Amino acid sequence: MHQNPRPDPPATPGELMDQLARVAAAYYRHFAAAASGHGLTLMQGKTLSLLTRPRSMRALAGLLSCDASNVTGIVDRLEGRGLVRREPDPVDRRVKNIALTDQGEHTVRLIRADLMSGLTALERFSDQDRTALGALLDRAFPDTAAPSA
Numbered sequence: 001m002h003q004n005p006r007p008d009p010p011a012t013p014g015e016l017m018d019q020l021a022r023v024a025a026a027y028y029r030h031f032a033a034a035a036s037g038h039g040l041t042l043m044q045g046k047t048l049s050l051l052t053r054p055r056s057m058r059a060l061a062g063l064l065s066c067d068a069s070n071v072t073g074i075v076d077r078l079e080g081r082g083l084v085r086r087e088p089d090p091v092d093r094r095v096k097n098i099a100l101t102d103q104g105e106h107t108v109r110l111i112r113a114d115l116m117s118g119l120t121a122l123e124r125f126s127d128q129d130r131t132a133l134g135a136l137l138d139r140a141f142p143d144t145a146a147p148s149a
Helices: 013-036 042-050 057-064 068-080 102-118 120-124 127-140
Strands: 084-088 096-100
Touching (some): 013 102, 042 057, 057 068, 057 096, 068 084, 096 102
Antiparallel strands (some): 084 096
């Protein structure tokens, strides 16, 4: 007599949190390696990747979860390499926004390509699987969800 194996019980919230921690650690190891390939630290690479639009130093500090004084050093080094520029905020000229230069945009594209080359499993997902994963991540982390079009 052949018995069907019992399906694994669903993961507990704690087990899912552990899995997310492992995934995040693996992602940041890969991100750090991609950034390093372009002569950047992990934090410099993360900063560049967050500049999808000009952002204030305060906004960058919040997104990077670090002190504004740390962001100043990161931005100084990126500016020295010609990857970002400081520009006055159009609303409050006392505030300096940080924006990518053309070279910075190019570097972000290269880092992103390096990241995607190491995450080929995402490309093998069906459209339905990618939609489902995106929806689950948005539900789990609503503060990170992409704005609706």
